[in-house]
Amino acid sequence: MTLPTEQPARPPRDPIAAIALQLASPHTPMGLLATLRRFDPMKQGRQSLFETTQVLMQADVHPGELHDRWALVVHCLALVRGAHNGHSNPGAAMAAMQFSETRLRQLVQADAALLFDLMPRLARRLAAHGRAVNWWPLALMVLHTGRDEPRADTARSDVIAGYLGATARLADTESV
Secondary structure, eight states: OOOOOOOOOOOOOOHHHHHHHHHHOTTSOHHHHHHHHHSOTTTOGGGGHHHHHHHHHHTTOOOGGGHHHHHHHHHHHHHTTTOBOTTSOHHHHHHHTTOOHHHHHHHHTOOHHHHHHHHHHHHHHHHHTTOOBOOHHHHHHHHHTTTOHHHHHHHHHHHHHHHHHHHHHHHHHHHO
16 A cells, blocks of 8 residues: 655745845836836835735735835845845855945944835945845844844844954955
8 A cells, every 4th residue: 555645845935035036037027127126115115015015926925014124125126136145145245345344333233214224225235246145134134123123133143244254254365
């Protein structure tokens, strides 16, 4: 007698990767991408409610009361045209771009309002340098700052550790 084999459970879909894939696709309408890149999630959240909801639904994200925070994540991913690499620590990328420690401190110590201002700037800088980073730590900072500080602190620590590690490696190569 042969027992039926169980199918392994599908791994949960990575919403950041799903959003990034949509925004990097050549099939994404340029009008949608332009709208998501242009709007200010802090001041014009409702003006792009349709577009952000469309992208979030395709990624199977149901943000509820966190819609404005997810809209910021979508906006930043649109600014980098979906450049997401799950294995590239954003702190290490910032060190490689000569992002100052002062700017990093400002980012990781920011409250939600300041973070909404700083994240698009960081996204533009990453795009200008052609850097694809793991957006999860940055997204978790956005999603949890001022709401669930222990989770936000874990994300902050990940970014800081990547930055300090990369800075130390850069200093070692310069001293050789």
